[in-house]
Amino acid sequence: MKINVVEQEFTKTYDQFADAIFRHCIFRVSDREKAKDITQVAFVRLWDYMSQGKEIDNMRAFLYRITNNLIIDEYRKKKEVSLDLMRDEEGFDIGFEPRHDIESRDEYERAQALLEQLPDKYREAIVMRHIDGLSVKEIARITHETENVVSVRIHRAIEKLKSLRS
Amino acid sequence: MEHIIKQLKRGAKNTRLSATEKADIKSAVFSYVNKHPVNNELFTRPIRSPFQIQNFRNKKSVSVLVIAGLLMGGSVSFAAENTVPGDALFPVKVYVNENVRSVIAVTPKAKAEWDVRLVERRLEEVEKLAVAKDVKPEEQNIAQSNLERYSERMVRSIAKLDDGEDSEDAIVVAGNLAGMLREHEEILLDLHDRDIEIHKASVAETLAGVTATTTADLFMSDAQSLGIIIKHVSKDRKDAEEKHKELERIYKQDDSKDKRGRSKEKIEKLDNKIVDVAQDIVATTTQIVSPMVSPRKQKDSSSDDGDRNDSSEPEIKSQDSD
Numbered sequence: 001m002k003i004n005v006v007e008q009e010f011t012k013t014y015d016q017f018a019d020a021i022f023r024h025c026i027f028r029v030s031d032r033e034k035a036k037d038i039t040q041v042a043f044v045r046l047w048d049y050m051s052q053g054k055e056i057d058n059m060r061a062f063l064y065r066i067t068n069n070l071i072i073d074e075y076r077k078k079k080e081v082s083l084d085l086m087r088d089e090e091g092f093d094i095g096f097e098p099r100h101d102i103e104s105r106d107e108y109e110r111a112q113a114l115l116e117q118l119p120d121k122y123r124e125a126i127v128m129r130h131i132d133g134l135s136v137k138e139i140a141r142i143t144h145e146t147e148n149v150v151s152v153r154i155h156r157a158i159e160k161l162k163s164l165r166s
Numbered sequence: 167m168e169h170i171i172k173q174l175k176r177g178a179k180n181t182r183l184s185a186t187e188k189a190d191i192k193s194a195v196f197s198y199v200n201k202h203p204v205n206n207e208l209f210t211r212p213i214r215s216p217f218q219i220q221n222f223r224n225k226k227s228v229s230v231l232v233i234a235g236l237l238m239g240g241s242v243s244f245a246a247e248n249t250v251p252g253d254a255l256f257p258v259k260v261y262v263n264e265n266v267r268s269v270i271a272v273t274p275k276a277k278a279e280w281d282v283r284l285v286e287r288r289l290e291e292v293e294k295l296a297v298a299k300d301v302k303p304e305e306q307n308i309a310q311s312n313l314e315r316y317s318e319r320m321v322r323s324i325a326k327l328d329d330g331e332d333s334e335d336a337i338v339v340a341g342n343l344a345g346m347l348r349e350h351e352e353i354l355l356d357l358h359d360r361d362i363e364i365h366k367a368s369v370a371e372t373l374a375g376v377t378a379t380t381t382a383d384l385f386m387s388d389a390q391s392l393g394i395i396i397k398h399v400s401k402d403r404k405d406a407e408e409k410h411k412e413l414e415r416i417y418k419q420d421d422s423k424d425k426r427g428r429s430k431e432k433i434e435k436l437d438n439k440i441v442d443v444a445q446d447i448v449a450t451t452t453q454i455v456s457p458m459v460s461p462r463k464q465k466d467s468s469s470d471d472g473d474r475n476d477s478s479e480p481e482i483k484s485q486d487s488d
Contacts, residue, residue, distance in 0.1 A: 005245040005255070006204050012248060014192060016297050019182040026181060036183070036191060043195045051204045055244055104180040111177020114170065130171050131178040133352035135345045161170050 010050055013059055014043055020132065021067050027115055027127045028071045038074065042067045064134065065142045068124065075120055114161050122157035129154050179359065250291045250298070251312065252305035275335035278327050281320040282343045288313040289350040292395055296357045306391055313395065317402055324409065340410040347403035354396045361389035 021042055025035035045066045049056070056062050111131075115123050124143065128134045129150075136154070140147045183191070246258035264284065271280040292309045295301050320343065327336035 007199065009245065009248040010199070012294060012298065014195065016294055018188055018191065022183050023178055023181045027178065036187060039183075040191045040194055043191075044198050047195065047199050047202065051199075051202060053205065053244065055247070059248070107173075107177045107179070108181055109177075111174050114173060114177075126174070130174050133349055133356075135349055137342075137345065138349075158170055165170075 006050055010047055013046065013063075017060065017063055018043070021063055024064065024067055024127060024132050025071065027112065027131055028123060029074060030112055030116060034074070038067065038070045041070055045070075061134075061138050061142055064128070064132065064138075068128075068142055071124075072120075117164055118157055118160060122153050122160065125150055125153035126157040179356075248294075250294050250305070251308040252295075252302065274323075274327055275339065278320070278323040278335070278339045279342065281316070281323040282339060282346060285313070285316045285320050285343075286346050286350070288316045289354075289399070293350070293353055293357060296354075296361075296392055303387075310391070310395055314398065317398070321405075337410065337413045340406060340413055344403060344406040344410050347399055347406055351396065351399050351403055354392060354399060358389055358392040358396060361386075361392060 018039060022035055022039045025038045026032060029035055029038070042063060046063060049062075115127065118126065125139060128139045128142070129136070134142070136147050136150050139145075139150045143150065242255065242258060243263050246255035246263055249256040249259050264287075268277075268280060271277045288309070292306075292313055295306050295309050324336060324340055324343065327339060
């Protein structure tokens with residue numbers, strides 16, 4: 001009985017948040033397959049936590065924290081190899097799901113092009129704020145930073161993008 | 167700046183997993199779930215997650231939390247936490263879990279913050295129902311009317327804080343409320359846009375003779391009910407932002423006048439304390455020194471020691487980091 005209830009909650013959580021977590025991943029790592037892998041691992045980690053009977057006060061924030069930690073691990077692994085090099089080896093970035101219309105794909109590629117110019121920490125802050133819609137307070141909790149640091153990073157990220165564009 | 171943010175949001179709007187990809191990942195995750203089932207032993211006692219932020223400065227609140235924990239112990243309360251209207255355990259969530267947590271909220275500020283969190287829980291239920299399959303309209307209606315009821319209650323809570331002397335608390339809570347409503351407005355707008363797209367896709371499939379019109383209609387009706395909720399949330403968010411600005415305007419002005427008066431009072435209190443302490447030191451020094459100077463003199467057995475045990479420290483207001 002207990003098992004079914006926890007599984008049901010987990011299933012609902014997956015259905016509700018899988019797209020959002022995937023979207024966060026793809027705008028952080030710029031690679032569709034990698035983003036899918038991280039999404040999968042994030043939910044596996046969530047299951048590990050839930051299946052041990054641990055309570056989660058804010059599911060959304062918890063999932064973003066797991067995901068962010070996985071992405072940071074990913075960056076560390078790839079530190080020796082630049083992401084550009086990786087993309088050159090794999091060919092062009094097929095980040096966008098091919099079935100969608102051209103306009104949506106262009107918009108996606110424009111957004112990615114902006115984000116790829118940013119250092120990791122700025123990218124993390126601006127994706128969480130303006131793509132995931134998390135508040136500065138939530139981002140601070142998820143990333144273990146102060147709200148001030150988060151606000152400054154978001155602001156600097158935007159300033160950097162503005163200056164690069166001009 | 168706005169142009170860049172708009173570009174990011176537009177780029178993100180249609181970025182999601184395809185139905186196949188979502189199903190494939192789900193299948194892989196559940197293959198793991200089946201190999202690592204729930205550990206029943208660990209469900210006998212609730213374990214607090216690091217995401218619960220508690221204030222342990224007050225011993226009384228610790229004991230209240232322990233009692234609440236005992237009352238909430240067990241898998242039923244835990245399982246009820248993520249339920250929505252229509253689920254069997256939803257009454258447990260509202261009438262047991264939430265009642266217990268209301269009891270824990272002893273200060274007016276804690277009550278108001280809990281009321282904000284209650285509104286957020288009602289919003290999360292609306293959002294969960296929006297993504298769930300085979301949802302009955304009455305369940306969605308219940309979720310919607312719950313949201314309206316709790317929103318009204320929360321507005322009254324903040325008004326109480328404002329009427330009382332808790333101006334700073336009212337500002338903080340109004341700010342938290344506005345922030346929370348902003349986040350959920352964005353989530354609801356996302357869900358609404360998605361429903362519209364799926365509706366359009368369903369219409370196209372209907373015209374091609376692939377699916378029945380009812381599928382397209384269902385998504386349109388979902389989008390329409392979400393649209394109504396979004397209007398309410400948007401209005402509440404604007405009201406909360408207005409209230410927050412208004413409170414800041416009123417109390418920051420009064421604050422600067424009051425602050426001068428309060429600072430003067432504090433300085434006077436500290437001055438008096440310094441005098442008392444100085445007198446204590448003199449008395450103690452005299453006690454120590456006088457036997458050395460004239461050893462035959464008896465020690466003064468006055469009650470000076472009692473004064474040193476006086477713990478009338480000036481009050482320092484503890485500040486909530488949230």
